[in-house]
Amino acid sequence: xxxxxxxxxxxxxxxxxxxxxxxxxxxxxxxxxxxxxxxxxxxxxxxxxxxxxxxxxxxxxxxxxxxxxxxxxxxxxxxxxxxxxxxxxxxxx
Numbered sequence: 001x002x003x004x005x006x007x008x009x010x011x012x013x014x015x016x017x018x019x020x021x022x023x024x025x026x027x028x029x030x031x032x033x034x035x036x037x038x039x040x041x042x043x044x045x046x047x048x049x050x051x052x053x054x055x056x057x058x059x060x061x062x063x064x065x066x067x068x069x070x071x072x073x074x075x076x077x078x079x080x081x082x083x084x085x086x087x088x089x090x091x092x093x
Contacts, residue, residue: 003042006034030080039080050085
């Protein structure tokens with residue numbers, strides 16, 4: 001897998017911006033099969049920053065029902081919280 005396959009998006013949420021300001025952490029939506037070292041290398045390669053720590057968790061997709069009797073499910077995905085070296089930043093705009 002290359003870096004573009006591993007990193008799907010950087011999540012922009014209210015909690016995420018607070019984490020970025022206070023703890024220099026960013027939330028990333030990653031490939032479900034990617035490991036922590038792969039995520040670390042991909043972030044360092046794409047954004048040219050130094051990663052100190054990567055925490056991951058698997059998020060289960062929500063069950064949905066839209067105007068029908070049959071329910072669907074949103075896909076499962078992996079969330080990665082990446083801590084950067086002091087002074088490094090990921091430009092999100």
